[in-house]
Amino acid sequence: MAEPVSFRKIIHIDMDSFYASVEQMDNPELKGKPLAVGGSEVRGVVSAASYEARKFGVRSAMSGIQAKRNCPDLLFVRPRFDRYKEISKQIRKIFHEYTDLVEPLSLDEAYLDVTQNKKGNPSASLIAQEIRKQIFEEVGLNASAGISINKFVAKIASDYNKPNGQKTVNPEDVETFLENLDIKKFYGIGKVTRDRMYHLGIFTGKDLKSKSKEFLEEHFSKSGLHFYNIVRGIHNSEVKPNRITKSVAAEHTFNENLTSEIFMIEKLERIANELENRLKKQNLSGKTVTLKIKYSDFTTQTRSKTLPYFISDKGLLLEVAKELLFQERMKESVRLLGISLNNLNTEIKKTIIVQLKFEF
Numbered sequence: 296m297a298e299p300v301s302f303r304k305i306i307h308i309d310m311d312s313f314y315a316s317v318e319q320m321d322n323p324e325l326k327g328k329p330l331a332v333g334g335s336e337v338r339g340v341v342s343a344a345s346y347e348a349r350k351f352g353v354r355s356a357m358s359g360i361q362a363k364r365n366c367p368d369l370l371f372v373r374p375r376f377d378r379y380k381e382i383s384k385q386i387r388k389i390f391h392e393y394t395d396l397v398e399p400l401s402l403d404e405a406y407l408d409v410t411q412n413k414k415g416n417p418s419a420s421l422i423a424q425e426i427r428k429q430i431f432e433e434v435g436l437n438a439s440a441g442i443s444i445n446k447f448v449a450k451i452a453s454d455y456n457k458p459n460g461q462k463t464v465n466p467e468d469v470e471t472f473l474e475n476l477d478i479k480k481f482y483g484i485g486k487v488t489r490d491r492m493y494h495l496g497i498f499t500g501k502d503l504k505s506k507s508k509e510f511l512e513e514h515f516s517k518s519g520l521h522f523y524n525i526v527r528g529i530h531n532s533e534v535k536p537n538r539i540t541k542s543v544a545a546e547h548t549f550n551e552n553l554t555s556e557i558f559m560i561e562k563l564e565r566i567a568n569e570l571e572n573r574l575k576k577q578n579l580s581g582k583t584v585t586l587k588i589k590y591s592d593f594t595t596q597t598r599s600k601t602l603p604y605f606i607s608d609k610g611l612l613l614e615v616a617k618e619l620l621f622q623e624r625m626k627e628s629v630r631l632l633g634i635s636l637n638n639l640n641t642e643i644k645k646t647i648i649v650q651l652k653f654e655f
Contacts, residue, residue: 302444303408303445304408304410304419305407305408305409305443305444305445305446305448305534306406306422306423306426306440306441306442306449307405307406307407307440307441307446307449307450307452307453308404308405308407308423308426308427308438308439308440308453309403309404309439309440309441309453310403310404310430310436310438311346311436311439311457311459312343312345312346312349313343313382313403313436314332314333314342314343314374314403315330315344315345316345316436316437317375317378317379317436318330318332318372318375319345320435320436321378325370325372327347328345328347328368328370329345329347329348329350329351329353329369329370330344330347330348330369330370330371330372331344331345331348331353331359331362331370331371331372332371332373332374333359333373333374339359339548340356340357340358340548341354341355341356341357341359341362342355342374343355344362346458348362348366348369351365351366351369352365353366353369358593359371379402379403380402382402382434382436383399383402383403385433385434386434386436386438387399387405389430389434390426392413392414392429393407393413393422393425393426394408394409394411394412394413395536396409396536397536398535398536398538399538404453406446406449406534407426407534408533408534420461420463423440423442423463424440424461427439427440427459427461437459438459439453439454439456439457439458439459439460439461440452440453440461441453441455441463441464442461442462442464443463443464443465443469444466444469444528445528445530445531445532446530446532446534447482447483447525447530447532448472448473448528448530450482451480452464452472454480469528470504470526470527470528473500473504473525473526473527473528474499474500474501474526475499476499476500478493478497478498478502478503481503481526488515488518491515495514500526503522503526504526504527508520508523539641540577540579540641541637541639541641542581542635542636542637542639543574543577543581543635543639544570544587544633544634544635544636545567545569545633545634545635546566546587546631546632546633546634547562547565547631547633548589548630548631549562549629549630549631552628552630553628553629553630553632554629556620556625559629560617560620562632563613563616563617563620563634564609566616566632566633567609567613567616567634568609570609570612570635570636571607571608579607579636579639579640579641580606580607580636580639580640581605581606581607581636581637581638581639582601582602582603582605582606582638583599583600583601583602583637583638584600584601584606584612584619584634584635585597585598585599585619585636585637586598586599586616586619586620586633586634587632587633587634587635588625588629588631589629589630589632590625590626590628590630591627591628591629592627593630594627598619598620598622599619600618600619602615607636612636
C-alpha cells in the first residue's frame, strides 16, 4: 500500500494597501477617502493607493498627474517609511508567535511555513485566520492571506479574496486552480512575458500546461522549465528566514526636469552620499554600480559597470556614476536619477533546515 503524499503548509500574508492604510489609521480624516501615498499631483509617482482610489484606476507606479486625472478628488500624502517600518516590526512579531520560518518579501508581505508551528495547530487555514485577527486587534490593520502547498500558489491565492480575505488551495485542487487562471495572474509573469505567451496562444494555465517542456524551453529559454513546473504545482523553494540582501539603492525624483549634466552631477552627489549611509548601516560593499535614469517621457534606462574590487565610499560611487552618466547623451530631460550597488560582499551562509512534511 502506497504511503500518503505529504505537503508543506505555506501561508502568504499580504497587508491590504499597507502604506495608505497606515496613513488612514493615523489620520481619521483620511478614512474613506481616495488617497495616494508618494509624490504629488505635479511631480512624483504613486507608491500606494487606498482602495477608494483604486476604484478610479489609481495604481502604484502611476504618475501623480495621471492619478489626479483618474480621480480629481484624490488626496496626496508624503510617505513616512520610519512609521511603516515600525508597524511592520509589530506585524512580524505576531508571525514569530506561530513560526520562526518567516520570509519577509517587503514591509507588507511575508511567507510563513507552518507545517510545524508553535501553536501545535494542524490547520494552516485556521492559523492564517488567527494571524489576520491578531493583526487587526493589535495593530489596527487588515491583512489578506493565501494558503497552499508552496510559496508560488500561496502568493497567488492571497490576492484572490482581497481586501481582508483569505483563500486556501488544498493539495488536490492546486492544478485545477492554476489551470483556470489567466496567465497574467501567475506570480512572476510580467507584461512582456504575458504578451509573448498571448502571442503563442497561451492565455490560461490550461493553455500553458498543454505545451511541452521542449516548446517552453525553446521560446522562454531557462524560464521554460520553471513555467512547465509551476503550472503543475511544482515549486520547491523553501521559506528562507534569512534572506540575503542582493542590492542597495538610493534615488530621487526631481521637482523640475533636469537638462544639464552639471545639475545632474550635483544631484548624484547627494544620492551617492545617501547610498553610502545605507551601505554603512548594513556593513555592505559591492562591485557593480548601476545608474538609473528616468526621462520626462517616463521611459527608464539603466547603465552598469562592474569593478574588480568592492566599494562603498560615496566618492567612488559618484566617480562611477558620473562615468555612466557621460556614457551616452541623454535622449530627453531627466525626472529621476538613482544609484544602486549589487554584487555585494554578503556572506552567504547555507543553513540546512529540515522541514518535516505532514498531511495537509
